Amino acid sequence: MRLKLPNDYDAIIIGSGAGGGPIAWQLTQEGKKVAIIEAGGFYTTSDFNRFELLALRNLWWKPRWTSNYEIGLKDEIALGMGHCVGGSTTIFTAVAHRMPEWNYKEWFQASGLRNEEGEIFSQKDMEPYYDQVEKDTSVREYKEWDDGLKKIERGFQKIGHPFHPVRAYINLQCEQSGCLFGCPTEAKRGTLVCYIIPSVLMGAEIFYNSRVTRILFSQANENGSDKPGVKGIEFVNDKGKIKRLESKIVIVAAGALNTPNLLLDSGIEQVSDYSPSSKQIGQNFGANTATIVFGKFDEVLNDWLLHPLSAHMEEFAQKEKGGFLLEASEVMEGPLSFAEFLVDEEGVPLWGLRQKKILKDYKHFAGVFINIHDANDGRIFRNPETKEEKFHKPVTAEDKQRIETARSMCREAFHAAGAKETINSIYASHHVQGTCRMGEDPRRSVVNLNCESHDVDGLYVVDGSIIPSVIDINPSLTIMALSLRAAKSLLKRESKAA
Numbered sequence: 001m002r003l004k005l006p007n008d009y010d011a012i013i014i015g016s017g018a019g020g021g022p023i024a025w026q027l028t029q030e031g032k033k034v035a036i037i038e039a040g041g042f043y044t045t046s047d048f049n050r051f052e053l054l055a056l057r058n059l060w061w062k063p064r065w066t067s068n069y070e071i072g073l074k075d076e077i078a079l080g081m082g083h084c085v086g087g088s089t090t091i092f093t094a095v096a097h098r099m100p101e102w103n104y105k106e107w108f109q110a111s112g113l114r115n116e117e118g119e120i121f122s123q124k125d126m127e128p129y130y131d132q133v134e135k136d137t138s139v140r141e142y143k144e145w146d147d148g149l150k151k152i153e154r155g156f157q158k159i160g161h162p163f164h165p166v167r168a169y170i171n172l173q174c175e176q177s178g179c180l181f182g183c184p185t186e187a188k189r190g191t192l193v194c195y196i197i198p199s200v201l202m203g204a205e206i207f208y209n210s211r212v213t214r215i216l217f218s219q220a221n222e223n224g225s226d227k228p229g230v231k232g233i234e235f236v237n238d239k240g241k242i243k244r245l246e247s248k249i250v251i252v253a254a255g256a257l258n259t260p261n262l263l264l265d266s267g268i269e270q271v272s273d274y275s276p277s278s279k280q281i282g283q284n285f286g287a288n289t290a291t292i293v294f295g296k297f298d299e300v301l302n303d304w305l306l307h308p309l310s311a312h313m314e315e316f317a318q319k320e321k322g323g324f325l326l327e328a329s330e331v332m333e334g335p336l337s338f339a340e341f342l343v344d345e346e347g348v349p350l351w352g353l354r355q356k357k358i359l360k361d362y363k364h365f366a367g368v369f370i371n372i373h374d375a376n377d378g379r380i381f382r383n384p385e386t387k388e389e390k391f392h393k394p395v396t397a398e399d400k401q402r403i404e405t406a407r408s409m410c411r412e413a414f415h416a417a418g419a420k421e422t423i424n425s426i427y428a429s430h431h432v433q434g435t436c437r438m439g440e441d442p443r444r445s446v447v448n449l450n451c452e453s454h455d456v457d458g459l460y461v462v463d464g465s466i467i468p469s470v471i472d473i474n475p476s477l478t479i480m481a482l483s484l485r486a487a488k489s490l491l492k493r494e495s496k497a498a
């Protein structure tokens with residue numbers, strides 16, 4: 001056995017969200033010396049309350065938007081993400097669905113993904129990992145519908161398109177007290193409670209408020225391998241000091257918005273001699289672009305207090321059937337976020353008297369969240385001169401058509417349910433994916449099916465960025481299952497090498 005020095009780890013994991021959590025737990029359970037580096041703070045159940053501003057500041061990544069105006073497009077998408085231990089799963093709405101079968105075919109078309117037997121990678125390959133994550137995170141059917149949702153549902157029933165209960169990472173202790181600001185009862189079973197805290201209790205080391213700035217690579221032939229490898233990482237710790245950790249395994253799980261620039265900033269293109277695979281980093285950005293239709297009712301619904309997204313409608317999710325998924329009821333759980341989301345008929349953010357009037361009636365609103373099947377036609381990179389992060393993601397005519405079809409169905413249902421008024425929201429994305437995609441063909445992907453880099457030994461990417469093409473359901477369960485799958489394959493590889 002190799003003696004480990006204090007800064008020398010079996011594996012370093014960057015990010016503690018849906019991608020980072022399961023692999024951290026799996027490796028720790030197997031006795032590996034693991035370091036988890038997380039840019040955000042470490043908050044736990046007792047820190048979570050309904051103080052919206054504090055939660056936005058402590059738990060959310062600072063607001064980021066697409067930069068579409070630079071490519072002559074006027075539609076911007078607000079990009080939301082968690083910035084705390086547990087990542088976006090600490091602030092997510094906890095919907096836990098398996099990916100539909102049809103998406104696997106799209107994955108194959110996007111990047112040639114096949115299983116070990118050479119068959120198209122499919123649901124049956126994922127089942128054991130889905131089963132495990134669902135068990136670890138207490139996934140169940142969530143039937144406790146609130147008044148707003150019940151009202152909306154009556155309208156959708158009337159127009160012939162019923163909603164169904166979601167499956168959720170929520171145990172029976174749920175007091176329906178909100179999700180987007182952290183769960184105050186621990187009923188929501190994200191990676192914070194199910195994977196990260198258990199890993200830390202079993203010996204994994206966590207460095208929080210610590211941002212990784214560079215992955216350290218070794219050159220090809222430096223370590224007796226004809227491929228470049230990883231040596232460790234450099235990060236800025238909570239006191240602003242630059243620190244180094246060493247490991248021959250670095251697992252990047254910084255999320256689809258951050259992972260590409262971290263790899264590029266670290267010089268992956270240079271170390272891999274500008275390989276075709278390195279040129280794929282930051283490409284194929286898909287957003288599952290979302291928007292909300294809010295409806296105002298005479299009754300007080302107090303939807304902001306409750307667990308959002310308790311029901312969904314998959315009927316139109318497949319792109320050939322319309323390409324939109326509906327979920328309800330969503331009013332952003334707080335008046336500040338609600339106010340920020342409102343737009344007028346032209347899509348211009350609402351302000352002044354009209355906004356004030358709507359906010360006064362906040363307690364009367366319910367909302368339907370629309371996620372569309374958009375294309376992986378975006379790109380993440382840095383401006384070469386200013387080094388600023390850039391997120392290009394067109395909202396195409398086809399996307400707008402999908403959104404308009406969904407919006408008009410929601411309006412019809414709201415009115416059928418007795419709503420007096422409806423109002424639209426901005427475009428947002430909470431399901432960013434695809435910027436370092438997984439595939440067998442290095443000309444079209446960054447990592448293979450085991451999440452290992454095509455170019456660099458010991459480098460893994462295990463987060464939303466590996467999703468080959470946009471999936472038509474909330475993505476976190478699939479990301480967690482892929483993370484477990486990567487852990488199992490990494491452990492197998494290590495035991496063979498020993």
Ligand SMILES: Cc1cc2nc3c(=O)[nH]c(=O)nc-3n(C[C@H](O)[C@H](O)[C@H](O)COP(=O)(O)OP(=O)(O)OC[C@H]3O[C@@H](n4cnc5c(N)ncnc54)[C@H](O)[C@@H]3O)c2cc1C
Pocket residue numbers: 014015016017018019020037038039040080081082083084085086087088089091092093094095096097180210211212213253254255256258262309430431432462463464465474475476477479
């Ligand atoms: C408001 C909201 C609601 C959502 N609701 C649902 C839902 O109901 N169901 C569902 O399936 N999905 C939902 N999602 C999406 C889901 O949470 C994400 O798809 C999933 O968490 C992505 O996993 P990830 O590992 O890619 O990134 P994340 O979970 O976001 O984790 C990435 C982590 O990496 C950290 N990080 C980034 N850069 C660095 C760095 N340089 N150094 C160190 N750490 C770094 C970040 O701070 C973050 O904690 C929601 C997302 C949001 C924002």
